[in-house]
Amino acid sequence: MQGQSGKSRGWALLTPALLWTLLFFMMPLLIMGTYSFWERAGMKLVRSASLANYEKFFDKTYFVGSLVNSIEVTVIVTVVSVLLAYPLAWILAERVPRRWQRMALILAILPFWTSYVVRSYSWLLVLSEGGIISNFLLDVGITADPVSFANNRGATVIGFVHFFVMLLTLTIYANLVQLPPSYRKAAADLGAGPVQSFVHIILPLTLPGIMVGAFLTFVLCIGDYITPQILGGNRELLLPQTMMLQISRRSDFPMASALAMILMLVISVVYIACARWLKLDRV
Amino acid sequence: MSILNKIRISGICCLTVFSAAAFSVTPVQAADELNALVWCDHTDPALIQPFEEKHGVRVNLKEYEGTGTALAIVEQSQPGDWDVFVIDGVDVPRVVDAGLLAELPANELPLDDVFEQVQMRDVTMRDGKMYAIMEKFGYNVVSYNKTKVDPADMRDLNTLWSDKYKGRIAVYDYYIPLMDLVALKMGMKPSDITADVLPKMKEALFQLKENSVMVGEVVSSTTALATGEADILIGGGEWAVAVMQSENPDLDWVLPDQGGILWSQSLAVFADSKRKDLALEFVKYVMSPEGQARLATSSCFWGMPANRKAGDVLTAEQKQALRWDEQATFLKNSHRYFIPDADLDAKMLDTWTEFLQH
Numbered sequence: 001m002q003g004q005s006g007k008s009r010g011w012a013l014l015t016p017a018l019l020w021t022l023l024f025f026m027m028p029l030l031i032m033g034t035y036s037f038w039e040r041a042g043m044k045l046v047r048s049a050s051l052a053n054y055e056k057f058f059d060k061t062y063f064v065g066s067l068v069n070s071i072e073v074t075v076i077v078t079v080v081s082v083l084l085a086y087p088l089a090w091i092l093a094e095r096v097p098r099r100w101q102r103m104a105l106i107l108a109i110l111p112f113w114t115s116y117v118v119r120s121y122s123w124l125l126v127l128s129e130g131g132i133i134s135n136f137l138l139d140v141g142i143t144a145d146p147v148s149f150a151n152n153r154g155a156t157v158i159g160f161v162h163f164f165v166m167l168l169t170l171t172i173y174a175n176l177v178q179l180p181p182s183y184r185k186a187a188a189d190l191g192a193g194p195v196q197s198f199v200h201i202i203l204p205l206t207l208p209g210i211m212v213g214a215f216l217t218f219v220l221c222i223g224d225y226i227t228p229q230i231l232g233g234n235r236e237l238l239l240p241q242t243m244m245l246q247i248s249r250r251s252d253f254p255m256a257s258a259l260a261m262i263l264m265l266v267i268s269v270v271y272i273a274c275a276r277w278l279k280l281d282r283v
Numbered sequence: 284m285s286i287l288n289k290i291r292i293s294g295i296c297c298l299t300v301f302s303a304a305a306f307s308v309t310p311v312q313a314a315d316e317l318n319a320l321v322w323c324d325h326t327d328p329a330l331i332q333p334f335e336e337k338h339g340v341r342v343n344l345k346e347y348e349g350t351g352t353a354l355a356i357v358e359q360s361q362p363g364d365w366d367v368f369v370i371d372g373v374d375v376p377r378v379v380d381a382g383l384l385a386e387l388p389a390n391e392l393p394l395d396d397v398f399e400q401v402q403m404r405d406v407t408m409r410d411g412k413m414y415a416i417m418e419k420f421g422y423n424v425v426s427y428n429k430t431k432v433d434p435a436d437m438r439d440l441n442t443l444w445s446d447k448y449k450g451r452i453a454v455y456d457y458y459i460p461l462m463d464l465v466a467l468k469m470g471m472k473p474s475d476i477t478a479d480v481l482p483k484m485k486e487a488l489f490q491l492k493e494n495s496v497m498v499g500e501v502v503s504s505t506t507a508l509a510t511g512e513a514d515i516l517i518g519g520g521e522w523a524v525a526v527m528q529s530e531n532p533d534l535d536w537v538l539p540d541q542g543g544i545l546w547s548q549s550l551a552v553f554a555d556s557k558r559k560d561l562a563l564e565f566v567k568y569v570m571s572p573e574g575q576a577r578l579a580t581s582s583c584f585w586g587m588p589a590n591r592k593a594g595d596v597l598t599a600e601q602k603q604a605l606r607w608d609e610q611a612t613f614l615k616n617s618h619r620y621f622i623p624d625a626d627l628d629a630k631m632l633d634t635w636t637e638f639l640q641h
Contacts, residue, residue, distance in 0.1 A: 041625070042625035062640040124506065128511070130511045151497035230503060233498065233503070234499060237636070242636065247351055247352065247355060251354045
């Protein structure tokens with residue numbers, strides 16, 4: 001009897017989450033998947049199933065190119081963000097006194113409180129020819145002429161990294177503060193130096209935090225439209241920009257849906273690879 | 284009914300209500316409200332407030348960029364949700380084809396006061412019925428910073444393809460007017476664009492990309508000009524610089540010798556509108572000399588008012604920024620946006636996407 005009641009209670013608690021996932025994830029995905037097999041002909045939607053949009057994806061080099069660009073940018077952003085976030089999280093968890101950690105965390109997440117669009121335009125002003133970096137280089141005599149760092153892939157990466165370093169710092173910090181100090185003491189007792197202790201004890205134990213943050217970074221970055229659109233200057237197209245071109249210019253939702261499904265597939269493959277490699281099911 | 288079932292049912296009800304609210308595309312319309320799908324220049328309170336006060340109504344404005352986006356919004360709305368539609372002049376025929384627009388009473392609107400070349404009756408009328416009226420126009424030409432470039436150079440489109448201003452050019456990201464300008468540079472008229480000439484146009488676009496520092500939509504491209512990131516904006520015009528000229532008088536624009544591309548935006552009433560009378564009053568207000576002057580000098584972007592009588596309301600400085608006195612020459616040397624059929628449009632967009640990816 002108690003088992004039956006516990007099972008019902010479990011389902012009751014699970015139902016909101018299941019409904020939420022069904023309504024806001026599975027249903028939109030199903031609709032998008034269905035759309036991806038339809039076609040846009042002029043102003044009309046042709047509701048007969050075909051693989052035309054997927055064939056077009058492989059036929060047009062710019063579609064495949066934009067996916068490759070997206071993957072390249074996302075990998076660079078994820079790697080750079082992890083490399084910057086880990087030391088930051090380490091300093092926060094290990095070097096900043098407990099009473100200051102809360103304040104330090106608030107400072108770390110302050111950029112999240114600003115509008116994403118405003119933040120991207122702010123970076124555009126900082127990186128452009130009349131921006132503070134160019135002016136500084138001119139003032140100290142490193143360059144004779146104004147220099148622009150905006151409107152290219154580097155600017156897009158900077159805009160992304162600024163945002164995702166904070167996200168990763170939080171996930172890694174949460175992992176680091178959970179590690180009992182006794183682990184390091186035990187390693188030291190057994191003769192391990194700080195580097196060995198980090199490589200063999202701390203890093204493996206914080207890998208789940210890194211991977212969760214890195215995967216979130218990957219997903220959010222590869223699907224982002226705003227940052228490359230504002231900071232990239234259309235020097236190259238990323239997949240979300242190509243999707244938007246289909247919608248804003250031609251209302252071609254079927255083609256945009258096909259591109260979204262391909263993006264979803266890439267993300268799924270990355271997730272499965274991460275999960276298998278790191279056995280994320282134990283996180 | 285068990286507590287568990289009650290929880291389940293109430294949960295489903297809450298989610299259903301929440302979902303319905305979350306997915307509602309338009310605001311619920313009260314009796315004294317008008318819903319308008321507009322470009323950003325209509326969101327200036329200086330334009331909207333006088334109408335709201337006079338009629339004691341509220342105008343709900345939904346701003347969009349790109350006709351495709353607007354049509355997607357309309358598709359996802361209930362019939363009657365929208366009353367007024369501000370739409371790219373070039374796209375009126377396809378929206379009429381889709382049966383989205385109501386007939387406008389031509390005799391109640393100041394069509395005869397609209398600049399003759401801007402009336403575009405072939406676009407706004409179908410079978411003798413009027414479905415839209417042009418409200419504002421301007422040019423996709425060349426904007427520049429006159430302290431950084433030689434203004435005389437800006438009169439020849441070929442200069443932008445030479446090495447002289449390599450890395451100093453921003454490109455406005457809209458394929459129709461830009462490919463029209465490329466056609467002019469190649470010695471063709473925009474209406475000469477066919478699928479056969481697209482490979483050559485692609486070559487010209489790739490050369491332009493080599494010379495450009497960025498390709499951006501309205502805000503990004505004008506920001507590039509304002510911050511000094513670029514000295515020239517191809518595809519720009521009065522809309523890109525007039526609003527900034529009071530702060531930066533060095534910004535200017537010119538119609539090249541090869542000609543310019545005339546852009547136009549129109550005003551229409553939705554066929555399914557439940558407030559057609561009020562919507563028509565809104566159209567009449569925007570087309571009045573006062574409404575036209577406010578629209579022309581909107582804080583979002585400036586442009587020529589379609590109604591020439593707005594000239595009586597605009598100040599001398601405003602008319603100077605709009606090059607009011609040169610309009611006769613500009614209009615004579617301008618070409619309307621080329622309207623490709625769906626097949627050619629798709630091919631042009633393909634070419635443009637390759638240009639962006641280049």
